[in-house]
Amino acid sequence: MTSNRTTPPFPTKEAVLDFIQQSPGAVGKREIARAFNLRGEDKIPLKALLKELKSDGHFGREARQKKNNLDGRLPPVLVVEITRIDNDGELVAVPASWEEEHAPPSIYIIPERKSKFDLSVGDRILGKLKRLDNNSYQAIPIRKLETAALKILGIYQITEEGGFVRPVDKKAKSDFILNPEYAKEATHGELVLCEIRKGRSRKGLKEVQVVERLGGINNPRALSLVAIYERGIPNNFSSEAVEEARAAKAAVLGKRTDLRDIPLVTIDGADARDFDDAVWAEALDDGEGWRVLVAIADVAHYVHPGSPLDDEAQNRGNSTYFADRVVPMLPEELSNGWCSLNPDEDRPCMAVHLWLDSTGELVKHKFVRGLMRSRARLTYEQVQEALDGRPDNITQPLLPTVLKPLEGAYQALLKARHARGTLELDIPEFQVRMDDAGEVTEIIKRERLESHKLIEEFMIMANVAAAIELEQRRQPCMYRVHESPDPARIEGLADSLHGMGVSFAKGQVITPKVLTRVLERTKDLPEAKLVNELILRAQSQARYDPENLGHFGLALTRYAHFTSPIRRYSDLMVHRALIRGLGLGNDGLSDTEESRFNDIAVHISATERRSAAAERDTINRFTASFFSHKIGKIFPGKINGVTKAGLFITLDDTGADGLVPMRQLPDDYYIHNEKEHILTGRRWGREYHLGNKVMVRVTESDPVSGGIAFRLIEDGDDEGSVSGTADNRKRSPRSPRNKASGKPGFKKPGTSKKRSRNRRAD
Structure with a gap:
C-alpha cells in the first residue's frame, strides 16, 4: 500500500x-x-x-x-574563539558567532590550574562566562572544541553544472561546491573567502558558504590580497590604534641629547617610504680608527606597553612587504610620519656611538636618547654613484665630509667581518616591476651594491652593541639567534655536493668559514648558484629568543635586532630594555613584558615566518602572472630539484621556479636516487642531475596558485620562440638518439662513472 x-x-x-x-x-x-x-x-x-x-x-x-538575556548580555555558557594575547599575557577571545554591527566584547580566558588542555590563539572553547563590565567578560574553559571552520580562499566560478569555488592553494586536491544561496551575491571570477559547511557534500565535493567577498581576481593587485587572507595577516588597524597614532605630536628636546648638529643621512632603496635609520662617521684624531653614529627612530616614544598601538604592533609582529603594497606594523601616521627620519625635520631617536679601531673591532660604545635632524634622504644608487666618482647635486657637498668617512669606516668593518669568518652566501634577489595598472612588466635581478653592504655592516655593529649593553646592564634581551646547522642537514648537503662532483668531507666541524670555503672553490663552476642555495637550505632558521644562542651565519657570539623598530617588534622590545636599563625615560620595558619575553619571542618568530611565506607566495603569483603571457616560449634554466614528482627548474634570467612533471619527461621508466638527487632512465640511460643546464618551454602558468609548468626541450624539438641569450642554449641531458655519440651530457648504458663526478672542485 x-x-x-x-x-x-x-x-x-x-x-x-x-x-x-x-x-x-x-x-x-x-x-x-x-x-x-x-x-x-x-x-x-x-x-x-x-x-x-x-x-x-x-x-x-x-x-x-540557554537563551541570551534581554539586556544584551552574553549567555552564561558560550562558544568563544581565542583571537589574541594581550600585553599582560592573557588569552583574549570573542564569541565564535557574532553578527551584531558593533564590535564583539572581549572575553578574557582564565584557565583553571587543573585544566588538562593547552590553549592558544585560534582555539575554540566552550566557556563559563562571568561579566566584568558592559564590554568584557571572564571565561573559565569547560572544554576545548574542534578547530574553527576551515577557511577556503578561492575563485567563484559559475558553470553549466552549478557554482564552484576553485581554491587558490595549489596543494588543494579538489574544488568546492558553492550554491547561489550561500554565495552572498558574488559574481563569476570573484575572489571569495569561504568556510566548509559541515556534513554537506555532493558529487564527492564538499559544499562551502561565502564568508567575505574580496573583489575580482583579474586585477593583478588582488594577488597580494590572496596571500594576506590566506596567511591570516592582520590588515586593518583598530580604531583605537589609529586614533592614538593620529594624536601623536613632535617630540621636544627636554632631557634628550641634541644630535641636530651632526650631519646624519638616511640611505635606503629608491622605493622606500619609511626611514628608520641614519648614519654618520668620522676618522679618529690619531687616524687609527673611526667613530660611527647610528641613529634609529624612537618608536618607543610613541608606542607604549599595553596601549592599542602596542597591541596591534605585537599582534602583527612585523611589517609585510609586497611588490604592490605594504602591510605595516604601525599606522601610516607613525611609520611614514613621526617615526620616519625625514630630511630637515626634527625627530626623536635612539642612537649609539661606536668607536672602531683600524681593523674594524668595536672598542667601546655609548647609547643615548636624542633629537636628530637628517641632512639628506639618499638612495643606495646615489651613494654608489658618488663613491664611484659621479656625485650629483645632492651628494656632491656630502661626499668629502659624510660619504667618504662612511666608506672608510665600512672598509674597516669589512676587515673585521673577514677576520671572524662569516658565511658569505650569494643568493640573487629578484625584483618584480609593475605598471600603474598593476600588471607585471618585468622581473629583474636586484643589483647588490657596495652601498647596500655599507649600511648592513653599520646596522650589524649597532645590533651587536645593543646586545652587549643589555648584558652589561643585566636587562632582558630579545636576541636574534641563528644556531649551527643540524648534523642531518649537513650530511644531506654533503651527499648533494658529492652528487655534483664537489668534495666535502663528512664529520668535520662545521663553521661558517668551512662553508664559505666551499663557496669560494665552486664560484666559477656552472653549479655555483645551486651550491649557494644548497648551503642556504642546510641552515637552521633564524629566530628570536631571550636566551643567547649566538649567530652562526654572522659568526657572532651575541646579536640582537635594534635598528628597525618601525617594522619589527623585536627591535621595539630591545629599545624599551635599553631605555629602562640606561634610565632614559619612564616608557621603557615593563615588568609584565619582561615576564612574557619567551612567549613574545615565540610569537614574533611565528609572525616573521608568516610574513616571509606570504611574500614568497606573492612573488610566485606575480611571476606566474608574468609568464601566463609567455605560454609556449622557451627559456634557459637549471635543475634545482630532483624528485619523484619530476624536475624543478629555475630560470636563469628571472629566477622563476617551475616543475617539469615526470609524465612530461622523455618516455622511459625513471629511477630516483634520493641521496644524490639523480633521475636515471632505466631503458635509455638518461640522467638528470642537480645543476644541469636545460632549455624548457612554458606550458602552464597559473597566477592564482603561483604554479608554473615546463616541458624539457631536447635535440630535434621545434624550438619556436626562444627567450634568453643564445649562449645559454646548451642542452643537458641529450635525447636517446645521441646515446652512441659519446657527446657530453649523456651517460652511455654500462658506464660506471657518472660524468658530473669527473669535475672536482679544487
Missing part, C-alpha cells in the same frame, strides 16, 4: 537551534523529531546533526540551550 504522506524537508542546523532556544524546558531527540515530523530513517541524520551541534558547544549533555 502506497503512503500519501509528503516527506517534510529535513531541518537545518539553524532551525533546530531556534527550536531549542524557543522551548520553555529541556528538549531531547524525541521532542525535536516530533516537532519536525521526522520518522524512521530521518532519525539517523538527526542524530548526526545533534552530535555535530554538541561538538560545536551549542548545548550540553541534557540538550539544553
